[in-house]
Amino acid sequence: MPVPILKQGGCLIATVQATISDSDWRELQEGLLTRVGQFRSRGVIVDVTELDVMDSFATRTLCGIADAARLRGATTVLVGIQPDVAYAMVQLGLTARFQRVSTALDLEEGLAYLNGRDRRAEEDDDRG
Amino acid sequence: MKLGIVPGNLVERLALLSGMLPPGIFECWLGIMLARTVMAATKLDIFSFVSNVQRCLEPVIMWPNALSFPARMADRRPNVRRHPRLPRKRTWKRVAKWLSRVATSRSSTMVSQAEAQQAPQKLTEATEADLLFLIANVRDYAIVLLDHEGRVCSWNKAAEQIKGYKAQEVLGKHFSIFYPPEDVEAGKPAHELEVAAEQGRFEDEGWRVRKDGSRFWANVVVTSLRDQSGLLRGFGKITRDLTERRKAEEEARLTRDELNQRVKERTGELAKVNASLKAELAARKRAEEAIRELSTPVLPIRDRLRVLPLIGIIDSVRALQLTEQLLGSIRTHRAKAVVMDITGVVVVDSKVANHLLQTVEAARLMGAKVIVSGISSEIAQTLVRIGVDLSGLLTATDLRAGLEEAEQLIGHQAPTSREPAGSRPRA
Numbered sequence: 077m078p079v080p081i082l083k084q085g086g087c088l089i090a091t092v093q094a095t096i097s098d099s100d101w102r103e104l105q106e107g108l109l110t111r112v113g114q115f116r117s118r119g120v121i122v123d124v125t126e127l128d129v130m131d132s133f134a135t136r137t138l139c140g141i142a143d144a145a146r147l148r149g150a151t152t153v154l155v156g157i158q159p160d161v162a163y164a165m166v167q168l169g170l171t172a173r174f175q176r177v178s179t180a181l182d183l184e185e186g187l188a189y190l191n192g193r194d195r196r197a198e199e200d201d202d203r204g
Numbered sequence: 205m206k207l208g209i210v211p212g213n214l215v216e217r218l219a220l221l222s223g224m225l226p227p228g229i230f231e232c233w234l235g236i237m238l239a240r241t242v243m244a245a246t247k248l249d250i251f252s253f254v255s256n257v258q259r260c261l262e263p264v265i266m267w268p269n270a271l272s273f274p275a276r277m278a279d280r281r282p283n284v285r286r287h288p289r290l291p292r293k294r295t296w297k298r299v300a301k302w303l304s305r306v307a308t309s310r311s312s313t314m315v316s317q318a319e320a321q322q323a324p325q326k327l328t329e330a331t332e333a334d335l336l337f338l339i340a341n342v343r344d345y346a347i348v349l350l351d352h353e354g355r356v357c358s359w360n361k362a363a364e365q366i367k368g369y370k371a372q373e374v375l376g377k378h379f380s381i382f383y384p385p386e387d388v389e390a391g392k393p394a395h396e397l398e399v400a401a402e403q404g405r406f407e408d409e410g411w412r413v414r415k416d417g418s419r420f421w422a423n424v425v426v427t428s429l430r431d432q433s434g435l436l437r438g439f440g441k442i443t444r445d446l447t448e449r450r451k452a453e454e455e456a457r458l459t460r461d462e463l464n465q466r467v468k469e470r471t472g473e474l475a476k477v478n479a480s481l482k483a484e485l486a487a488r489k490r491a492e493e494a495i496r497e498l499s500t501p502v503l504p505i506r507d508r509l510r511v512l513p514l515i516g517i518i519d520s521v522r523a524l525q526l527t528e529q530l531l532g533s534i535r536t537h538r539a540k541a542v543v544m545d546i547t548g549v550v551v552v553d554s555k556v557a558n559h560l561l562q563t564v565e566a567a568r569l570m571g572a573k574v575i576v577s578g579i580s581s582e583i584a585q586t587l588v589r590i591g592v593d594l595s596g597l598l599t600a601t602d603l604r605a606g607l608e609e610a611e612q613l614i615g616h617q618a619p620t621s622r623e624p625a626g627s628r629p630r631a
Contacts, residue, residue: 155571157569157570157571158535159528159531159532159534159535159566159570160531162531162566162567162569162570163527163531163562163563163566165566165569166562166563166565166566166569167562171565171569174569179568179569179570179571180571181534181535181538181540181570181571181572182538182571185538185540185571
């Protein structure tokens with residue numbers, strides 16, 4: 077099942093369903109990167125609230141999305157990790173990769189964070 | 205020819221002289237004849253006879269042992285010994301076995317002549333007299349012959365026993381005298397005969413009346429008797445008294461009902477006890493839950509700020525509970541910062557310490573910052589000893605410092621990422 081990608085202002089929001097397969101992850105990566113270029117987005121939010129299981133492939137793909145998006149000028153935020161999933165990931169040691177990925181509690185927080193970043197970037201530009 | 209014995213029989217004498225018979229034959233023949241006579245006279249079978257002979261002859265044969273009795277007693281040797289010419293015990297046993305086999309296989313011939321003559325003839329075919337004998341003497345079924353109109357023609361012992369009438373009293377009477385008055389009024393006897401005549405038989409269970417007026421529950425079969433040409437000659441009525449069976453059934457039913465009642469009562473009692481036990485268990489569980497919740501409370505301070513004060517000993521159970529509470533609270537109340545105060549915790553073992561660090565990491569993954577305040581020196585050493593990367597861990601001296609730092613963090617809408625220093629917020 078393809079993951080829906082929505083455009084909200086200067087951000088792309090992708091909501092991942094529970095029944096996502098490996099091929100869907102790859103499609104998501106391609107789709108997000110294409111759209112970042114298409115809509116000139118500054119931020120990408122991947123909402124994993126529905127996800128009960130985060131395996132190493134998913135983790136690797138998300139890191140790939142974050143890195144590639146940054147290369148194309150967008151910041152990635154991972155929102156809505158469930159408590160059990162978060163603890164499982166920490167125990168399995170998957171968070172080592174996540175050093176480079178931003179996280180937020182939910183969609184609201186993620187959008188606030190991105191807008192805050194934009195505002196600070198503007199301030200920097202104004203000042204500098 | 206060597207003559208070991210002197211034959212007394214003229215015929216044998218001649219035979220021996222002519223060389224036809226071996227010696228000793230006469231003795232054998234004489235013995236057999238004697239044995240037969242004895243068996244006939246005593247009415248013993250051959251097996252008993254032979255064992256008797258053995259028992260009787262034993263002292264005769266063994267008497268020489270008496271002479272050596274004192275010597276044997278002194279010597280303490282075995283007291284008796286079979287004469288070497290006599291057969292061994294096992295041979296006696298084998299003979300006895302063979303004889304008994306023969307006896308059981310041909311029992312008729314083992315009976316002595318006199319007995320055989322007295323035994324009655326075997327029943328190969330029943331004669332009329334035998335059949336009458338059978339019908340007359342059967343005890344459980346009253347077999348009564350009725351003529352084509354239903355009058356009693358024959359009577360038997362069982363009928364006398366069941367119905368109470370003697371043969372002379374009842375012969376020639378109509379069989380409806382055995383029915384209770386209401387059945388007679390309804391025309392039941394006639395109906396029975398009709399059905400039996402049409403269909404060949406009629407079976408029924410119902411009340412019948414004895415001579416003294418008492419009722420009994422009977423199973424009755426009325427069969428129509430037709431001769432070769434199909435003409436109805438009469439009816440055969442076979443009655444069985446089922447009063448006892450009915451009584452037994454009634455009793456069984458009563459017992460069953462009583463048992464059911466008792467079972468129901470008992471079940472009711474048990475259900476009540478069960479319910480009360482369950483209620484007790486539930487209450488206890490609730491109390492435990494309450495205690496558990498109290499032990500790691502996540503308290504709200506401000507809108508997005510929570511405090512988790514820990515006191516006492518943290519074991520692995522409590523640590524797991526702590527994780528659950530913390531992460532659940534972050535999710536439910538959308539906390540951005542949590543101050544975990546461990547001033548009240550003196551020491552933790554390395555497993556629990558690792559667990560706490562993992563909890564902090566997981567909370568970060570969910571987008572909340574955790575500040576650990578009040579780390580004692582022992583715990584600090586334990587944390588260092590674990591060897592995990594502690595650079596990212598936010599700490600404070602005590603609870604107040606921790607709260608101040610947390611407010612600072614929230615106030616500045618600090619990023620929850622762990623990106624390099626380049627993007628740290630400006631104060």
